Amino acid sequence: NAGVTQTPKFQVLKTGQSMTLQCAQDMNHNSMYWYRQDPGMGLRLIYYSASEGTTDKGEVPNGYNVSRLNKREFSLRLESAAPSQTSVYFCASSGRGIPEAFFGQGTRLTVV
């Protein structure tokens, strides 16, 4: 049972480059989330999708876009990477009426 799978695990980008972080869940969850983790700041919500076909901004959406491709997949795109986007990115999902979220292993992104 894979749960939440993120790719890639590590990535180094140059300033201005673009990339897409992929996330897929196999738990038939309705809701999916993208968080970033920075030292001393916990995890902050970038974007989320409460159901297939909908997406909404979280606390720190600037510089990011998302796509809920289908019920399983939720991708995060950086159109023009900046050093401030150096972080660890986590995808998560939760089921209808279930308050806790399940997390992927994370993507460590460095922008130089």
Place this chain on the structure above:
Amino acid sequence: GNSVTQMEGPVTLSEEAFLTINCTYTATGYPSLFWYVQYPGEGLQLLLKATKADDKGSNKGFEATYRKETTSFHLEKGSVQVSDSAVYFCALSESGNDYKLSFGAGTTVTVRA
């Protein structure tokens, strides 16, 4: 809005010592409360949860009680092991907020043999 404040670290303990990590919250409604744990190089795992006032969550020897009167959810373990070394996050979510999680800053715990 919702917010979570947890004890700052890092915390360093000897094996078999007692661990407490304080967590308090601010919420507009009736949140569910969680402790997540992150072992080195891994993602977040749910450690325990409580969904209503006075509930006690427990797992792997860890406990936390949902105290509505003090808006707190402190994590405790009576005798820590080296394998408990990790970062611990307190968090909350609300059904009326699409179950978006609000996290504390995290507390790094190191247990020495």
